[in-house]
Amino acid sequence: MRFLKNRFSYIIALSLVSVFLSCKEDNSEKELAENLVEEIPDPVKEYGYILDDFKVVRDTIKSGDSFGAIMDTHGVSRTQVYNIMQAVRDTLDPTRLVVGKPYAILKTKDTISNVQAFIYENDRINYTVVDLADTITAYRAKKPVTVKRKVASGVITSSLSAAMDNEGLSILLSDMLADIYQWKVDFFKIQKGDQFKLIYNEKYINDTIYAGVQNIEAAVLTHYGHPYYAFSFGRDSISGFSKFYDDEANSLQSFFLKAPLKFSRISSRFTRRRFHPVQKRWKAHKGTDYAAPTGTPIWSTADGVVVASSYTRGNGNYVKVRHNQKYTTQYLHMSKRNAKVGQHVKQGDIIGYVGSTGLATGPHVCYRFWVNGVQVDPYKQNLPSSEPLKETLKPDYFLAIEPLRKELDSIPFKIIKTTPKL
The missing domain is CATH 2.70.70.10 (Glucose Permease (Domain IIA))
Structure with missing residues (x-):
């Protein structure tokens, strides 16, 4: 009797081990199967097309290139080229392609390899599409652009452009800041130790590719110990450029520029x-x-x-x-x-x-x-100032600049590091 009881216990234990191993084997196979499932990458989309559907040829306009010659290289007949040029001339002038500008040609993946589209990049953001898939159409479009708000500060040891370069800021931003202050600050008399702080916006294509400075919202330049504030408010009715005023609503633009040229x-x-x-x-x-x-x-x-x-x-x-x-x-x-x-x-x-x-x-x-x-x-000379901000707009102006000034004042100035003399 005792023998049968021990044998029965042994059989139950063996069965449990078998079930456990079976479950473990099933789980391992399931995990293996899951690992074997390939992740399907998102399709590459650009210019409004799924590029995986085409044979893509990328190049730049070279000296001596013409629209007709480029199309001929890719199997488009002269008659087709003429028809294309007539159809798209109001959107893209094929006779005025600029040397150095990138372009892309989308072709079918079959053996015939017909041209389906010609995309000309007018600049880093804007491009023109000539679609040949069904009927000939042309249109202008923009790459997706995101704007990132940034702050910066720096100290001037030789020039404004050198100081901004030391902070890893673009030469375009340096030009824009100089343009804002050119009526108030003589950049030929810039002092070692002068400092700047600014709030600005940068553009990025597809959220990653830098595409330049969009605008400066506010800045302060300390020159000879005096802080010169600048806040963007409104636009010039003729030029469309932003107008800048100081912390007392005085225009930063003067009747005369300080100098008749840059970088001299x-x-x-x-x-x-x-x-x-x-x-x-x-x-x-x-x-x-x-x-x-x-x-x-x-x-x-x-x-x-x-x-x-x-x-x-x-x-x-x-x-x-x-x-x-x-x-x-x-x-x-x-x-x-x-x-x-x-x-x-x-x-x-x-x-x-x-x-x-x-x-x-x-x-x-x-x-x-x-x-x-x-x-x-x-x-x-005590030169005249430009048209001041209207009195009726001043309450809105001071309300708009209040948070910007607080933000500017909260940005720490860079500390000038000096090497002690031995």
């Missing part, structure tokens, strides 16, 4: 007595010389009418602009003039390019400034 140095200032490098004698220099590479654009420092655009032995190529009955400016030694007498110019319009024509030893522009017919030093 003052090689000679307004003076009553200077030794002329060409004539080799002492004489008055009633202008401000800005040294810059040949071909650098020169712009009008204020709105006005061109009253002279000519050449003389001393001035070389020059342009003179009358801004109103009180103010006139002149720009000398241009390599090329870009304005005609009687032409109305806006502040910032390119009226010529830096050169060394006339009595000049090197490439520069001599900028001359008249007040009521008398030549003066523009840096010593």
